Amino acid sequence: MKSLEELKAIRERMQSQVSMRAEDHNHTRVVVGMATCGIASGARPVLTKLSSLVQEKNLTDKISVTQTGCIGLCQYEPIVEVMEPGKQKITYIKMTPEKAEEVLERHLIGGHIVEEYTLSGADIK
C-alpha cells in the first residue's frame, strides 16, 4: 500500500458490509413480509432490491433491511413495513422492486411518505 487513498478505497468498499453487523437502537428498520404468501407474490426480489440499494448507498449504518413472517394481510403482499425510531409504523402494500426503490428514495432518504403505496392511502377497493 503506497497511499492512504488506497486504504480508504478498500474501507469504503467494505464498510457497508461490515457496518451491517453493528447494533444500534436508532436504526430505521425496513421489514419485508416473507411468509409463504409473501414469497408467492414476489417478496424476494423486493427484499433483495431493498437490501442491495441500502448497501450500495452506504446506508447500512442507518437502515437495516430484514424479513418477517406473515403479517396477516396476505391479499396485499408483498408488504414492506418501515419503522423509524420514534415514529409511527408505515405499511406499504403490493410492492415491486421498482416501487421499493421509489420508497427508498422518497421516504427513507427524502423523508416523505409515499402515500399512494401505503395501506391507508392505496386504492384497494
Next chain:
Amino acid sequence: MYRSHVLVCGGTGCTSSGSQQIMETLKAEIEMNGLTEEVSVVQTGCHGLCALGPIMIIYPDATFYSMVKVEDIPEIVSEHLLKGRVVTRLLYNETVTPSGNVKALIDTDFYKKQHRIALRNCGIINPEVIEEYIGTGGYEALGKVLTEMTPDDVIQCLLDSGLRGRGGGGFPTGLKWKLAKQNDADQKYVCCNADEGDPGAFMDRSVLEGDPHAVLEAMAIAGYAIGASQGYIYVRAEYPIAVERLKIAISQARELELLGNNIFGSDFSFDIDLRLGAGAFVCGEETALMTSIEGNRGEPRPRPPFPAQKGLFGKPTILNNVETYANIPQIILHGAQWFASMGTEKSKGTKVFALGGKIHNTGLVEIPMGTTLREVIEEIGGGIPGGKKFKAAQTGGPSGGCIPAEHFDIPIDYDNLISIGSMMGSGGLIVMDEDDCMVDIAKFFLEFTVEESCGKCTPCRVGTKRMLEILTKITKGQATMEDLDKLEELCYYIKDNSLCGLGQTAPNPVLSTLRYFRDEYEAHIKEKRCPAGVCKALLSYRIDADKCRGCTLCARNCPNNAISGTVRNPHVIDQDKCIKCGACMEKCKFGAIYKK
C-alpha cells in the same frame, strides 16, 4: 450484495463444540435453498459467551442463537433466513423477554456492562479477511502515524492515554517505548508476548484468533515509534488456531504492503515473523522469552540490563502483551483523552477477563477499569450456579492471589488488587464457591509452578518444591503448626530471592490464602478437618442409620465393596476399604450418606 450475514464463532471454545461442522452444514443448506447470493456465512473470533457455544448471530437483526446443533441448521435456514421467522427455542434465553419479545444482545446482562476496545472486532469480523478489518477502520491508525505524527508524538500520545501493560505488571506502555527510543542502535526489535500460560486464561488467544490484524498494526506503530524494522510474535504452538490466523494475517498484510518496505510511501519499513513457543510457562517472562526467540533454552537472566537497553540479540527491544497492542490503534485514532476518560485514576481504559470456575457465563468479557468484582460476577457473569455461596475469586493465575467475599465491592484496577494481596495478572478470573478448599487451590497452583520452574535459580527450584511438600502434608492432615510457620517464612524468602517473575510471584497464592483463609489452614492442621470437604485424606463417608432404608443401591455401586449390610437394614461403610470416590453418596436416594 448480501442482505444477511450469518456469523459463526470460530474461536477455540466454539470450535471444540463443533462450529466447523455447523459452518459446513449451514453453507450446504443455504445453497440448497438458493440463498447463496443473498446470505453470507462469516467465520469470526470469540463472542465471549463461550459457555453457550457454538454461537451463531444473524445480522442485520442481530439474532443470537446459542448452543446450536447441526440438526438445527435446516430449520434456521428455512425459517429464519428464508421466511424471516426467528426460531425462538434456539435463542439465547437472556434475549427473550417474559412476554416473548426478543431484545437486543447489547441489552442483555452479559453485554450491557461491557465496553469492548481490545475485543471490538472479536466476533464481528472474519479474522482471515484483511478487507473486513480495514472496513472497520483497520490500518488507519498506522496510516495516521506514518503521515501525520512523529515518533515522539506517538509516544506522547501513549503516555497521555495512561495505557499500562496488560500482561499483568502494569508498567506504563508509553514509558517503555520512550526508553527504547532513547537508546541508539543500528537495529531494534518489537516483540509481542503471546505466550499466555496461566491455567484458565484465554484472553490473548481470543484476540489473536478474532482480530490478529490489530496486533500487527500496533506492532508496526511501535516499530515506527522506537525505530525498529523487525517484529517478532512469540506465540505458543499449542494455540493452533491463533498461529494459523496470524500466518494468514501476516501474509495478507505483506500482500497489501502494509508490512514490508516503504509502507504508505514513507521511509518506514517493517516486517513481522512468528516464533512458536513449546509451551514453557517461564517463557512468558520477558528475558526468558527473548532468550527463547534467540534459539536458546528459555531461561531468564538478571535485569538490568533491561530489554529497552539490551534485549533481543543484545539490541534495544520492547516487549508488550497482545491485549496491550490491541488497544493501541484505537488510542491513536480516538486520541489519548478518549482512552484516559475511561477507568480509574491510575488505571485507564478497559481490561479483558477470562471468566471461569463456578460461574454461569463462562467466557470472555471486557470491562472498564474500576468495575466492581460484584458487577463482574453477579451481573455480567450471571452469578454462581446452584445457589452456592461465593467464597473467593482468584486473579492473576499462579502469580496472583485471592479476593475474598469481604472485598466483593472493590473496584478492579491494578493498584486496588495489589493492595489486597492479589494482582491484575493477565486476566484470568476464577470464581470459587463454598465447596472449594483454599488450601487445595494453593496446592494446585504450587504444583503448577513446581512443574514450570525452569530450575535456573535455587530459591524457585528447591523452594517451591519444599512449599508443595508442606502443602501436601497439610492436605493430608499430617502437618503441625510449625510447618505452617515454615511455609510462610519460605514464601517471603522465595519472593525476595528468585531471579525472575515466576519465582518472585510463585508464593502469592499461598500468601493470599493465608491472609484471608488462615482458619482453613488451621482446621486442616489442628482439627484434621477440611471445612469444604475437598481434601480426601481428611474426610470420611458415613451412613446415617436413621435415614438408610437398606435398599442396597450404595453397596451395589461401591467399586471397592466397602459397603456391607442386608436388605431393609441400615448399611455400614468399612472405612479401611473406602476409597472416598463419593459414588455411594451420588446414588443414595434418601440422602442417608454424608461427608465428615
